[in-house]
Amino acid sequence: MAVQACAGCILHARSRRGFAALRHRRPTPAAAGTAQEGGLMPTAVERFDDKARAAFDRIGRNEVYQGELQRHRVYTRFLHWMVAVFFFLSLFSGFGIYLPWLFRWFTPLFGGGPLSRALHPWFGVLFVFFFALQALNWLKPMSWTKADSAWMRRLRSTISGEEKLDPPDTGFFNAGQKVQxxxxxxxxxxxxITGIILWAGARTFGPIAVAFSYILHDISAIIMLGGIFIHMYLSTIGEPGTFQAMTRGAVSEAWAWTFHxxxxxxxxxxxxxxAYEEARQRMEAGRSK
Structure with a gap:
């Protein structure tokens, strides 16, 4: 097939790095690649993770077309969106508590100030719960390797456009994704830890512990919010074709050979x-006709 699906989308990001444009074409059904998820877990947890993935595969859909590879199964995508939903619910309800004079317009979304305070810790608990399941699902591919250290050393040349493709040893996740x-x-x-202290209050843990918890809780939220903004940019505009990995579960081969x-x-x-050179040559041949 002349070009992989979504290859044209990747151009927007990689054209700034000298990446030759590839034509977009609708794929036809074909066999999928496989995704590296699970592993490095206690046996009982691994069995649970395997059963969960199998159960979600029965009720969800994994559509992969010719020229595409399977990136994430239904269970992984479900966890990802649950983490996202409860992160933003925690964030927005927390804004009204943290700076009510600036973000008081958030509190009506949760039924007012008192209800926002009541719901916020539960949103946080669910966020941590779903991310814990996601972390177990991703322990193996998120382990740090020598290839990740090499990726970090070449980060500047990759961003500046000196490198057309990501380093050849970039695996299922790159070093930037692992850092986040x-x-x-x-x-x-x-x-x-800080949420439990703040939830229980000064009567249980004392005023000093509560004061430090406020500071650590807020700093952690700011750092995580910054990382989420970067993640949202890279999964949409920065690396076109990434978003569908968490909607349909598949990516184009062009996306895979470019970024991983x-x-x-x-x-x-x-x-x-x-594969990149062959696709580029086919594109140039098509233009010359």
């Missing part, structure tokens, strides 16, 4: 740079 993942893991631990070459090679057995 572990930042959220640490943030969830901070949220959980080692993963592309693992699931297809083909050289990502050769």
């Amino acid at each position: 993942f572990w930042e959220i893991v640490i943030g969830c631990v901070v949220y959980l 070459p080692a993963w592309y090679k693992e699931v297809t057995g083909r050289d990502p740079r050769r």
